[in-house]
Amino acid sequence: MTDSTSSRDGRPCPDALLALAQREERGRLKIHLGAAPGVGKTFAMLTNARRLAADGVDVVVGLAETHGRAETAALIEDLEVLARRPVVHRGRTLMEFDIDAALARRPALLIVDELAHTNAPGSRHPKRFQDVEELLDAGIDVWTALNIQHLESLSDVVGRITGVTIRETVPDRMLERADEVVLVDLTPDELIERLKEGKVYVAENAARAIDNFFRPSNLTALRELALRRTAARVDDQMLQYLRQNAIEGPWPTAERLLVCVGADEHSDAVVRVAARLAKALNATWTALHVDRPDRAATDEASIRRLDATMHLAERLGAERVRVIGTDLVTEILRWARRENVSQIVIGRSVRPPWWRRAWRRGLSEELVAQAADISVQVVTGASDRPRKATPPRGPDPRRLAVGLGVALAAVALSVGVGIGLTHVVDLPNVSMVFLSAVVLCALRFGRASAVAAAVLSFLAYNFFFIEPLYSFTVAKPHELFALVVFLFVAATVGSLAGRAHEQAVAALARARSTRALYEYSRKISGVSALEPLMWAAVTQVAGAIQGSAVALLATGGDLHLIGAFPPDVEMGVTEWGAARWAFQRGEVAGRRSPTLPNAELQFRPLVTASGTVGVIGYAASDPDHGLSEDDERFLASLADQTAIAAERIQLGDRATAAAASAESERLRSALLSSISHDLRTPLASILGSVTSLADFGDRLDEATRKDLLKAIEEETRRLSQFVVNLLDMTRLEAGNLELTVDWVDLADVARAAVARAARLYPGRTLVLAGGDRPLVLEGNATLLEQVLFNLIDNAMKFSDPPGVTRLRLAPRDGTAVIEVEDDGIGIPPDQLERVFDKFHRVAAGDGRAAGTGLGLSICRGVVTAMGGTITAASPIADGRGTRITVELPLPAAGPGPEIEETAS
Incomplete structure (x- = not known):
């Protein structure tokens, strides 16, 4: 439901003028819309562009896809064409639209074909329509082309019609943002004939397209969608023009x-x-x-x-x-x-x-x-047919009796005041005193009290102040006329004042309801779970009607009680039946309704755009009296807000679950990708070596056999290391990594890790500093050795063979500091923290980073479990090199002074 705000007094609509002003500040967008490929969108766009260029307009072709059509290619020959930007993706070079060149050239009109195109990875924007939006914001006019099946709101409809999944879509806002939409139309028979003539696709592709997508039924349906959507857009533009120019309709365009x-x-x-x-x-x-x-x-x-x-x-x-x-x-x-x-x-x-x-x-x-x-x-x-009108609800008898009593007292007081004033001053007319009483009664007790005060004032004025006194007889005709005029004025003024009073009371009640709804909406805006939301709803409802309330939500196809106030509210068989009726039918059920009126509670459905999410039931403290109109409206609004909040929470939960599922799928895909690549290499090497020994062992010399056996051993160790890393990462993620703590000499652990790395990287320079003196702490020797080996292994991989890898151990301020340095390629500054993420590899794809991307992630998990920290710094010298620093807590009675660095 919406409220209507309109421009009055012949003034243009402010919102329409604001939209017009905003559109003047950006470039204009013209979309050539077609029902299917091959209808001639690009041809029509380039034909019109050539005509403008001939008239002196600065026209540049940013990108135009000819698809091998000679007629279309001929239209570009005399136009300025921007060079495309090469993008390398998976070993292929893709030629993409160069948005930077277009912004630098800044023509009056730029042609950018195929609005729904997906840009190659590494482009500034993932979609071409985002390129167009940036061009428009820069003040450049853009012409583009779009097929109706690529419109986001219609992609599923087109998929059902044609059986083809539409993967490239454009948001509807692009069509709504367009200053001009040109429909390029072609009948299905003509388009199929163009396909057969090879003017759309090559011969073999054209035959396959006619049998699948380009069937006459599909083309007819797509053509209807394009015509309808274009007509709707033109109709919206016409409405905007009406509002901008303060022209009142109707215009006989669409019904x-x-x-x-x-x-x-x-x-x-x-x-x-x-x-x-x-x-x-x-x-x-x-x-x-x-x-x-x-x-x-x-x-x-x-x-x-x-x-x-x-x-x-x-x-x-x-x-x-x-x-x-x-x-x-x-x-x-x-x-x-x-x-x-x-x-x-x-x-x-x-x-x-x-x-x-x-x-x-x-x-x-x-x-x-x-x-x-x-x-x-x-x-x-x-x-x-004549029908008996439903009598309006009468006033409250108690309030009516009080109002009549106050009217009688006010008139009596007016008589006393009038008699007193006539003894003090010579007043020719005391009617104003009685009129004041009428107005006061109206302002305080409404129209009934005002009318009663007017009638009583009429009688009292006649009896006490019109001659002959103390009689209802009027001697002079002009006195009678004045008395009648007084009665009319008093009744009219009292009625108007009473109506104003009643409207003020109603406005105050509406303001209180609005304030309560505002406070409620603000209260539930930050609620992220259904239980506190329903608790807030039932307490708000119960407080508003001074009664009880319950909330039921749909879970697993049935309703479940999730909140009640007071907590001892009971739900009987009748109440459950009314609640289920309200949920299934989307109608009010229960007490004082046509459905199951014997229930103790009345139930309202919580209806949202996606369906009914639950019901809310309530009962006033006095079951014999129904709720007022204001209470009914308040409860309806509160139910709507609760339904929207419940839907928001449910959608948020689904989005969280979907994100978790997507992240899990991403990790699974990354793991499978890593395993399939990184484990296949050592297995292939082992298989090749074993096959060579089996087939040619007796013909190979001793040195060659030793080399093959050594290769088998090295690749087996490498494969074993991958498996160990995967198992360690799995235990860390599941929280099942057993951390047996004992006293450990970090120097012994470092020497063991260095020896292990030396066997894996023979001929490489590895320097250990600070390993000649004991450095004792509490930890797990096996896991610490794995951490140091992973750090050394990572440094070796990312540095060239002539380079030097250094491992330093030293106590510092109550911690044991471990530093692993290399002089390799280094880590980009924006990835210093990401290198500790699972499956992240800085130089993936360049052949240097062989591994699953789990080594540093395992190091962080183990170090954190031991109460330490691990950080990365790069570059460390001459724009190269990386330093990984690990700090582990030392016991209170730690080792002595800092150990001098010695190389070994």
Whole structure:
């Protein structure tokens, strides 16, 4: 449901003017829209571009795809064409649109074909439409082409029609942002003929396309989608023009229906007639209700009927709109003209009594009389028969009695004041004293008290102040006239003041409800779980009606109680039946409703755009009295806000689960990719060596056999290291890595890791500093050795053979510091932290980083489990080199002074 805000007094719509001003600051976008490939979008775009270039316009072709069509290629020959930017991806060189060159050239008009294209990895934007948006924001006019199947909102529809999954899509906002949309149309027969002639695809591809995507039925459906979407866009542009220029419609372009909805019992029939008419005309339609602040609302049944009718209209496809105004006809026609409505549907009004027809016409008759430029259809039938009007809800008897008593007291006080004043000063007329009493009663107790005070003042004024005194007889005619005028003025003023008072009370109540809803919405905006949300909802409802409330949510296809206030609220069989009815049918059920009225609670469905998520039930403290109109409206609004919040939380949970699933899938894919590549290499080497020994062992010399056996041993060790890393990472992720702590000499551990690395990298220079003196701490020797070996292994991989790798050990400020340095290629500054992530490899794909990308991640996990820290720094000298620093806590009675560095 929306509120209507319109431009009045012939002024343009401010929002439309603001949108126009914003569009003037950017480039203009022209989209050539087609139903399918081959209809001639690029050909038409380049033909028009050549004509503009001939007229002196600075036209540049940023990118145009000819697909081997000679006619299209010939159109580019005389135009300036930007060179494409080469992008290397998976060993292939792709030629992409160069947005930087386009921004530097900055032509008046730029041609950028194929708006839905996905750019190659490494481009500034992943999609070409984002390139176009940047060009438009830079003030460059852009012409582009788009097929209807690539529009995001229609991709699933096209997929169902053609059976082809559309992977490249463009957001609908691009079509809405376009300043001009040109439909390039071709009949299905003509397009198929072009395919057969080889003007769209090569011969073998054309035959396959005709059998699949380019079937006549598919092309007809796509053509209809393109025509309808273009017509809708042009219609939106026409509405914008109307609002920008303060032109009131209707313009006879597209059919738009407006159905007027009231609180009477036959409005649902009028809505159904409007729905059938809109379907027959294939037109959009709106259900409009005008709230009158100057007239008190009717009974609760009417309020429920109005809500039910508006919900019915929404289910049938209408847009719900409520506006506020005192003149129904004026408000209806103003809204209709602003929205370019072509037809108004309204039920026939109840004819007023014969004695009122001379000066008052029914709503439908008045609307027909004033809507000279809009067709009005009056729905007749059941609404024409005379019906007994539902009596409005009467005032509170207690408040009425108090008001009458106050009116009597105020008039008595006025008599006393008037008599006292006549003895003090010579007053020719004391009627103003009585008029003051009438106004005071009206402002405090409403119209009933004001009318009573006016009548009593009329009698008292006559009896005490009109001669002959103390008699209701009037001696002079002008006194009688003055008395009658006084009665009229007093009654009128009292009625107006009373109405103002009642409207002020109603406005205050609405303000309180709005404030309460605002506070509630702010309270639930930060709630991220369903249980606290439902607890907030039931406490708010129970406090508003001074009763009890329950909340039930749908889980696994059935309702489950998730919140109740007070907590001892009981749900019987009848209550559960009413709750399930409200959930399944989307209607109010339970107490004081047509469905299961014997239930102790009334249930309202929590309806969202994606369906009903649950129900909320409530019961007032006094079950014999229904809720007021304001309470009903407040509860309806609160239910809507609760439903939206519940849907938001559920969508958030699904998004979190989807993100976790996607992350898990990404890690699984990365792991499988790493294993398939990194484990295949040592296995292939082992297999080759074993096969050589088996087939040619007796013909190989001793040195060759030793080399093959050594290769088998090295690759087996390498394969074993990969498996150990994977197992360690799995244990770390699951929290099952057993950390047996004992006293460990870090120097012994370092020497063992260095020896292990020396066997794996013979001939490489590895220097250990600080390993000649003990450095004792609490830890796990096996895991510490694995950490040091992983750090050394990583340094060796990323440095060239002449380089030197250094391992330093030293105590510092109560910690044992381990530093591993190399003079290799280094780590980019933006990846110093990411190198500790699982499967992350700085130089992936260059042949240097052989491994699963788990070594440093395992190091961080082990070091953190031991209470230490690990960091990376790069570059460390002359723009090269990397230093990995590990700090582990030393015991309180740690080793002595810092050890001198010695090389070994």
